[in-house]
Amino acid sequence: MNRRTLSILTALALCLCVLASCGSRRTAGTDAGTATDAGEAAAAVETAADMATEAPAETPAPTEASPLEEEATETDAFGPEDYVLPASPADAAEPDADEDAYGDDGDGDYVSPGLPDEPDAQPIESGLPSVLDVVTGNSDLSALAAQYEGAGEILADIQQRFSYLADDSYTTATYECYVNNNIFSLVLTEDLHTDSVYYTPYNLDLDTGAWLDGAGLLKALGLDADDVAAAELAALEAAFDDVYADLDADAMGFGDFLSEQRARTISEENVDFEHMWLDADGRLVFAGKIYSIAGADCYEHILDTGLSF
Secondary structure (H helix, E strand, O other): OOHHHHHHHHHHHHHHHHHHHHHHHHHHHHHHHHHHHHHHHHHHHHHHHHHHHHOOOOOOOOOOOOHHHHHHOOEEOOEEOOOOOOOOHHHOOOOOOOOOOOOOOOOOOOOOOOOOOOOOOOOOOOOOOEHHHHHOOOOOOHHHHHHOHHHHHHHHHHHHHOHHHHHOOOOEEEEEEEEEOOEEEEEEEEEOOOOOEEEEEEEEEOOOOEEEOHHHHHHHHOOOHHHHHHHHHHHHHHHHHHHOOOOOHHHHOOHHHHHHHHHHHOOHHHOOOOOEEEOOOOEEEEEEEEEOOOOOOEEEEEEEEEEEO
């Protein structure tokens, strides 16, 4: 083998050695990189495992959108798209000049409902004023006397008949007033504090100013005397039977006397038109005498005739 050939072979051998060395380095670098990457991945996995052990995270299960949320997507801030805000009162159209508050078109046919006609004066005092106020002239009823002639006569009669009250400390006398249509009624109550109570009524026609006696009151009310008498007797009988309903008079030995007192109570002689008036509810009432079996001969009771106005 000549020198030239030997040189060529030597050069080839050197090249092969160089190539082998480079391949070994590349393989080593690749292996090192791979090892590095594997180490970092292992560390990341270990860190994640540690975190999972310390505080496991809860992942909420996916839920479907609620109907309200789905509906909200179809509405605006004030409601559904077809929602119309109510009109403001300030935006309301002005009523037509020819229409009134009741919707009348101005043709003059509409008549506003009004209250029933009332008398010019309604001198009703509150509470239970003392009759002494009338006697001494300190009652508001004096205004009635100035307006109606009949009222002046009534007040004068009261002042004269009940003047004794100024010196009587054992009797309490009060009065009440009622107005029903054109009838003014004043009722005095005398309480003698001995289970004896007496009633004195006065009636006045506010239209005419006339002081009404019993017959005048019935006429003003359009009532028949016989019908009123029958109504009084029926009320007296019911009241007497009610007072003595629980009393066995026969067993106590005075059954005959009780029958006599009952007969007196429901007799025609006990019918009284002068002690009638209209009360606060417009009922025709009267002070009926119920004859007694003990104490006073009779006691007055306010009884209802069943007639109203």
